[in-house]
Structures are given as C-alpha cells and as structure tokens.
Amino acid sequence: MKTLVQVQSLTKHFAASRLWILRTGQVTKAVDDVSFSIEEGEVFGLVGESGCGKTTTGRLILRLIEPTSGDVFFDGQRITALARSELRDYRKQAQIIFQNPFSSLNPRRSIEDILSDGYDIYGLANGGERRDRMVALLEKVGLGADALKRYPHQFSGGQRQRIVIARALTVEPKFLVADEPVSALDVSIQAQVLNLLRQLQRDLKFTMLLIAHDLRVVYHMSDRIGVMYLGRLVELANKQELYDHPLHPYTQALISSAPTMELGRMGRKAVLKGEVWNRMPPPGGCVFYPRCPIATEECKRTLPTLEAKGQDHSVACIRV
Amino acid sequence: MEPLLEVKNLCAYFFMGSSILKAVDGVSFEIQPGQIVGLVGESGCGKTTATQCILRLLPSPGRIVEGEVRFGDKDLLTLSPEEMRQIRGRHISVILQDAMAALNPVIRVGEQVADIRLAHTTDSNRAAWEKAVELMGQTGIPRASERARYHAHEFSGGMQQRIVIATALACNPELIIADEPTTGLDVTIQLQILSLLLKAREQMGSAILYISHDFATVVSICDRIIIMYAGEVVESAPTKEILTNPMHPYTEGLINSIPPLGGAPMEFLPAIPGLPPNPVDLPPGCRFAPRCSHVSEECLVQRPDLIACTPGHYVRCFSYKEEIE
Numbered sequence: 001m002k003t004l005v006q007v008q009s010l011t012k013h014f015a016a017s018r019l020w021i022l023r024t025g026q027v028t029k030a031v032d033d034v035s036f037s038i039e040e041g042e043v044f045g046l047v048g049e050s051g052c053g054k055t056t057t058g059r060l061i062l063r064l065i066e067p068t069s070g071d072v073f074f075d076g077q078r079i080t081a082l083a084r085s086e087l088r089d090y091r092k093q094a095q096i097i098f099q100n101p102f103s104s105l106n107p108r109r110s111i112e113d114i115l116s117d118g119y120d121i122y123g124l125a126n127g128g129e130r131r132d133r134m135v136a137l138l139e140k141v142g143l144g145a146d147a148l149k150r151y152p153h154q155f156s157g158g159q160r161q162r163i164v165i166a167r168a169l170t171v172e173p174k175f176l177v178a179d180e181p182v183s184a185l186d187v188s189i190q191a192q193v194l195n196l197l198r199q200l201q202r203d204l205k206f207t208m209l210l211i212a213h214d215l216r217v218v219y220h221m222s223d224r225i226g227v228m229y230l231g232r233l234v235e236l237a238n239k240q241e242l243y244d245h246p247l248h249p250y251t252q253a254l255i256s257s258a259p260t261m262e263l264g265r266m267g268r269k270a271v272l273k274g275e276v277w278n279r280m281p282p283p284g285g286c287v288f289y290p291r292c293p294i295a296t297e298e299c300k301r302t303l304p305t306l307e308a309k310g311q312d313h314s315v316a317c318i319r320v
Numbered sequence: 321m322e323p324l325l326e327v328k329n330l331c332a333y334f335f336m337g338s339s340i341l342k343a344v345d346g347v348s349f350e351i352q353p354g355q356i357v358g359l360v361g362e363s364g365c366g367k368t369t370a371t372q373c374i375l376r377l378l379p380s381p382g383r384i385v386e387g388e389v390r391f392g393d394k395d396l397l398t399l400s401p402e403e404m405r406q407i408r409g410r411h412i413s414v415i416l417q418d419a420m421a422a423l424n425p426v427i428r429v430g431e432q433v434a435d436i437r438l439a440h441t442t443d444s445n446r447a448a449w450e451k452a453v454e455l456m457g458q459t460g461i462p463r464a465s466e467r468a469r470y471h472a473h474e475f476s477g478g479m480q481q482r483i484v485i486a487t488a489l490a491c492n493p494e495l496i497i498a499d500e501p502t503t504g505l506d507v508t509i510q511l512q513i514l515s516l517l518l519k520a521r522e523q524m525g526s527a528i529l530y531i532s533h534d535f536a537t538v539v540s541i542c543d544r545i546i547i548m549y550a551g552e553v554v555e556s557a558p559t560k561e562i563l564t565n566p567m568h569p570y571t572e573g574l575i576n577s578i579p580p581l582g583g584a585p586m587e588f589l590p591a592i593p594g595l596p597p598n599p600v601d602l603p604p605g606c607r608f609a610p611r612c613s614h615v616s617e618e619c620l621v622q623r624p625d626l627i628a629c630t631p632g633h634y635v636r637c638f639s640y641k642e643e644i645e
Contacts, residue, residue: 049506156595186362191577191591220579243582257507258581259536272508
C-alpha cells in the first residue's frame with residue numbers, strides 16, 4: 001500500500017503568552033515529537049483525553065497552524081515547506097470536519113452559499129452543473145434538494161453535521177480529517193453519522209484521520225489507532241491488536257475505563273489515579289510517569305520513544 | 321418497602337405563545353431508599369425538566385400542570401417555597417453537568433461547601449468550614465485544607481466536579497440528583513467520579529437519580545434504568561433486565577447504536593432512522609412510531625400506556641400485553 005500522509009517528528013509548542021511582559025518561559029508542548037504515517041484508503045484513529053494534542057496534530061497536518069518543528073508529507077510533497085499560495089492546492093486535497101456543527105456553519109449563509117464555496121474557489125463547476133452536483137452531494141449525505149435554500153438554524157445537529165460533511169466533500173478531497181465528528185450528537189444520531197461516514201469512505205475511497213476521545217467510536221471506525229497522552233504518541237497498532245493486547249499502561253487504563261455494557265464491571269475496574277493537569281511529568285522523564293501504575297525510578301529520567309513491538313504495533317514505554 | 325421518591329403522572333409544559341411544548345408528559349417512577357436509578361434519554365426528551373420539577377426549579381414559561389411528587393410523606397408540589405428550601409440541599413441535593421457554572425467564581429470553594437452546612441445545620445462557622453474541608457478531602461481533593469481557600473477557576477474540570485459533589489454530600493441527603501455529572505470529563509476521570517458516587521451511596525445510604533444520555537455509564541452504576549423518549553417513560557426495568565431483555569424498540573435501538581468495543585468489527589451500526597419528534601408537534605399515536613421498525617396501524621392513532629410486562633418491568637408499546645395486575 002502507498003503512504004499518503006507521513007508525519008515526522010511533528011512538534012508544536014505554545015508559549016504561555018505572546019506578550020513578553022507576561023511570558024513566564026513556560027511552554028506547553030501540545031504536540032511533541034509525533035511520528036506516524038497514514039496509508040492510502042485507510043482510516044487512522046487518534047484517541048486520547050482532552051488536551052492530549054490530538055486536535056492540534058490534525059490541524060498541523062492540514063497546516064491550519066504552523067508547526068514548531070517537524071515535517072508533514074502528503075503524497076510525497078513536503079507540506080510544511082509549501083508557500084502560502086501553494087496551500088490552496090493542498091486544501092483541495094485535504095479537508096476537515098469540525099466537532100461542533102453549530103459553530104462551523106455560518107448562520108447568515110444558506111446551504112447553497114455554504115456548499116458553493118468549494119466549487120467557486122477551485123472553479124470546479126458553476127451554474128446548473130454546480131447545482132446538480134450540490135444536489136447529488138446532499139442526497140449522498142441523506143438530505144434533499146430543498147435543503148439548498150434553507151439556513152443552518154433550520155436543521156438539527158445531526159443534519160448540520162451532514163451539511164458539514166457535504167461541504168468538505170465538494171472538492172472531492174483525497175484526505176479528510178474528522179475532528180470529533182459525532183461527539184456533539186445524540187447517541188442514535190451518532191450511529192447515523194458514523195454509518196454515513198463509513199458509507200462515504202467506502203464509496204469515495206478517501207483516506208481519513210479520525211480524531212476522537214471516545215474509544216468506542218475510534219475502535220468502530222478505524223483500521224489503525226494511535227493513542228496520545230500529553231502531546232506524545234504512546235502507542236500505535238492496528239485496532240484489533242491494540243484492543244486485544246494493549247501494551248502501554250495508559251492504553252490499558254483507557255480501555256478498562258471505557259464504560260462497558262456488562263453488569264457489575266464497575267467494581268473490577270482499575271481506577272487510574274490522578275489527573276493529567278495536576279500531575280505534570282518530571283522534566284526529561286516519561287509523560288505518563290506521574291500516573292503510571294508500573295513506573296520505576298528510571299521512567300522519571302528517560303523519555304521513551306516509539307519502538308516496534310511485533311507486527312504493526314509500536315509502543316513508547318521502557319517497561320514493556 | 322415504602323419508596324423514597326414517587327413521581328406520579330407528572331406533566332410539565334412550556335407555554336410559548338400559541339404553542340405548548342410538552343417537555344414532560346405523564347411521567348411516573350419510584351426510587352427506593354439507597355437505590356441508584358438511571359434516567360436515560362437523548363437531548364430534549366425531558367429528563368432534565370423532570371428533575372427540575374422534583375426540585376421545583378422549573379424555569380418560566382414552564383409549568384407543572386399535573387402530577388404528584390411524593391418524597392417520604394410529603395407532596396413536594398404542594399409545599400411552600402420556604403418548606404421546599406428546607407428540602408433542597410438537605411434532603412435532596414443536586415449535581416449538575418457543568419461544574420464551573422454550578423460554582424460561584426468569586427467565592428472560595430470551601431465557603432460554598434460550608435454554606436450548605438450553615439443553611440441547614442446548627443454548625444458554627446468554624447465547624448462548617450472544618451466539615452467542608454473534610455468533605456473535600458473525602459471526595460479526593462488533595463491538600464483539601466489549603467485548596468478550600470482556592471477559587472473555582474483554579475481547579476480542573478474533574479476537581480470542580482468533586483467540589484460540587486462535596487456540596488451535594490454536605491448534609492447526608494437521602495436523595496442525590498446527578499444530572500450528567502460526568503459528561504465533558506475524560507474517561508479516566510469519569511470513572512473516578514462514578515466510584516465516588518458509589519462510595520457516597522455505600523457510606524451514607526443516599527439514593528441517586530442518575531441522569532445521562534450515555535447508556536454505557538448508566539449500566540455500570542445503576543440498579544434500575546428508566547428510558548425516556550419525547551417526554552414519556554417508554555421503558556423501566558432493573559438494569560439486568562434492560563440489558564438482557566430490552567422490550568421497547570427504542571431501547572433496543574439505543575443499545576444497538578452504541579459502537580461495540582472489541583469483538584468482530586461491524587461494518588455498519590444498526591442505527592435508528594429519523595429524528596426525535598418536534599416537542600411542540602408530537603405525533604398523535606405512539607411518539608416513537610415514525611422511527612419504529614415494528615410500527616402497526618394502531619401505533620399511528622393511539623397512544624400506548626405504560627404497562628407492567630413482568631414484575632418490575634414496564635414498557636409503553638402495543639407489542640406487549642399486560643401480564644400482571
């Protein structure tokens with residue numbers, strides 16, 4: 001298989017404040033030395049808790065924000081080296097779906113206006129043809145042609161998310177970043193939108209980076225999964241392998257914390273101590289050290305890097 | 321056993337000009353002392369409105385038009401505002417979803433916990449403060465005596481929720497209403513909060529009405545589950561029953577909509593088609609009929625009653641016949 005997206009030592013540090021007078025020298029390592037690759041046609045899931053850097057990673061790949069260091073390659077092209085004017089072509093190939101369908105659609109624009117942007121910017125179609133394409137696309141996402149004249153507030157959350165998906169697909173991208181596409185939706189609507197994304201992915205064969213905090217969603221949708229914690233990729237494997245044999249203690253905790261549909265599981269769950277924010281890792285040590293149940297003195301001093309453990313499975317932990 | 325809380329045929333409507341929004345329409349259920357009951361449903365199904373009625377905190381233009389809420393030997397809907405104030409915080413307390421919004425940003429968190437003690441007990445200021453620190457410690461806040469002097473914004477979401485739980489536990493209430501207490505928290509933190517609630521029940525024997533849209537978390541802590549849809553209870557049964565023998569097509573659809581974790585990969589989820597009905601324009605028959613796969617003629621014209629199928633298992637669907645009186 002061909003690699004479509006390659007991420008190499010991608011790093012994004014945010015300074016605490018832009019104003020020098022407020023600068024404390026504190027730097028938030030939102031994404032720290034993250035490397036992975038996404039094969040053409042696959043769904044790659046990124047999972048982790050809030051603040052782990054999964055959204056930042058998605059935005060860095062699309063160059064919606066600039067990396068501090070590291071590289072992103074798309075179809076062999078070095079995206080991080082593109083000039084601003086060259087990004088336009090990249091945007092046609094790589095699109096994004098945002099989490100909140102209530103804030104990602106302009107309330108003053110009709111669905112027709114919203115959808116026509118892609119066609120106009122890239123000169124793909126206009127007039128009757130543009131309309132036909134929009135109607136076909138709306139049908140694909142489960143909405144009728146009557147939607148064109150309506151405005152975002154006339155739709156429910158699930159329908160809006162369908163519009164957001166349609167908008168991303170107007171330019172027929174090769175690659176789609178779906179950042180928490182269903183977390184703002186109700187359970188029954190979530191299932192509908194997940195089915196829609198799967199159907200579209202099968203039909204249009206785009207490659208997808210799915211970012212979500214819900215392990216169930218990621219497990220259901222993805223072929224391979226990367227687990228992030230405090231800016232670092234701690235484990236990477238195909239989904240079955242990751243679920244059946246999680247190696248990193250954080251992945252293990254994440255899987256055992258996911259509420260199960262079984263009775264009486266609560267008592268047997270291993271409750272992970274502490275929180276991410278009140279337990280910052282020691283400088284130079286493993287990011288998971290403060291909460292890790294199997295940490296040793298060495299973990300305090302060594303920052304583990306992702307190492308291959310068996311076929312299509314790598315983990316960043318010196319204890320496994 | 322005498323139930324701790326008994327809600328009978330509760331109807332709460334919002335009167336908005338010419339239209340009436342039937343947020344809660346004929347809801348009945350019971351909670352036994354020390355029981356954890358889950359109230360599950362999607363946004364807009366009336367689960368939060370139902371709890372606002374129990375606490376008599378329904379905002380205008382909402383009005384309770386019918387029903388009874390028995391708490392012990394009192395009907396909460398007939399109490400005076402002053403009597404109701406004595407109930408809230410002391411006998412029934414509440415944990416809300418957004419902890420930051422529930423806490424006052426300009427008052428030290430310890431004072432907010434102590435306030436409950438000052439309002440309902442004979443504690444002196446000092447005793448109330450000490451109790452607040454103790455409660456915060458019990459809910460897992462490290463260095464509680466120091467942290468009690470902090471303000472809400474100095475805590476993370478999980479820690480803020482612990483403080484809200486501390487206020488809810490301050491007077492050993494008989495009933496705690498937890499409205500989406502873990503939504504918005506990370507899974508590992510969610511688990512910590514759930515075990516905290518279980519601990520509260522164990523130590524103080526409080527009953528908990530646990531409201532959530534997340535079926536999986538409800539299953540993990542509740543003894544009994546009530547499923548709401550479009551302002552009605554559509555099914556209610558012990559957790560085990562709901563899991564092994566879901567009767568209402570909506571319950572079944574809801575369970576099937578949850579992506580499975582582990583096991584053989586599934587290509588598509590058996591999702592429920594369509595959308596919930598508009599609450600100002602409800603279908604005349606069964607409210608789930610437009611989305612139901614087992615729909616019949618009868619369902620479209622007549623509204624089914626909530627019937628007892630087996631002891632303790634209630635369902636609102638024409639597919640089932642009442643088997644016990």
